[in-house]
Amino acid sequence: MNRVLTILAIGAAVAACAATAPSLSPAQAAEMSRARAACAALGLNPHEAPFFDCVQSLEASMPTRPVTVAAAAPADTVEGACAAIGIDPTTARYSYCVGNLRATLDDANNIGAR
Numbered sequence: 001m002n003r004v005l006t007i008l009a010i011g012a013a014v015a016a017c018a019a020t021a022p023s024l025s026p027a028q029a030a031e032m033s034r035a036r037a038a039c040a041a042l043g044l045n046p047h048e049a050p051f052f053d054c055v056q057s058l059e060a061s062m063p064t065r066p067v068t069v070a071a072a073a074p075a076d077t078v079e080g081a082c083a084a085i086g087i088d089p090t091t092a093r094y095s096y097c098v099g100n101l102r103a104t105l106d107d108a109n110n111i112g113a114r
Contacts, residue, residue, distance in 0.1 A: 032055070032059070034058075034062075034084060034085045034086065035054075035055045035058040035059050035062065035085055036055055037084065038054075038058055038075075038080070038081035038082075038084040038085055039051050039054035039055050039058065039081065041075040041076050041080065041081065041084065042054065042076060042077075042078070042081055042105075043076060049108055050105060050108035050109065053104050053105070053107070053108045054081070054101065054104065054105060054108075056104075057097075057100055057101045057104040057105075058081060058082070058085050058097070058101065060100070061082065061085070061087065061093065061096060061097035061100060061101070062085055062086070062087075063085075063086055063087050063088075063093060073089075078098055078101050078102050078105070079098055081101060082094055082097035082098050082101065085097075
């Protein structure tokens with residue numbers, strides 16, 4: 001009987017957490033989707049830390065108003081990932097994105113080598 005009550009209490013706690021989780025606006029969901037797609041195009045495994053690091057890095061560089069530009073670089077490159085999230089390749093933000101993403105991925109790859 002105690003085991004059943006424990007399971008029910010855990011289930012209620014999980015449901016309460018899910019109910020209070022913040023929801024994303026459609027724009028935020030689209031940004032996350034673009035960042036995830038760009039990181040997947042780099043060949044990163046969505047179940048490993050470098051993928052999540054990549055997504056966080058791209059989200060930090062995400063422009064407030066994405067632009068649609070001709071492909072500045074192949075999608076499977078860091079440059080292509082920054083262009084894929086809507087950063088104009090002629091801007092300083094693009095250079096920052098490329099540099100930051102390279103550093104992030106280098107750090108993630110070096111963690112495994114330690």
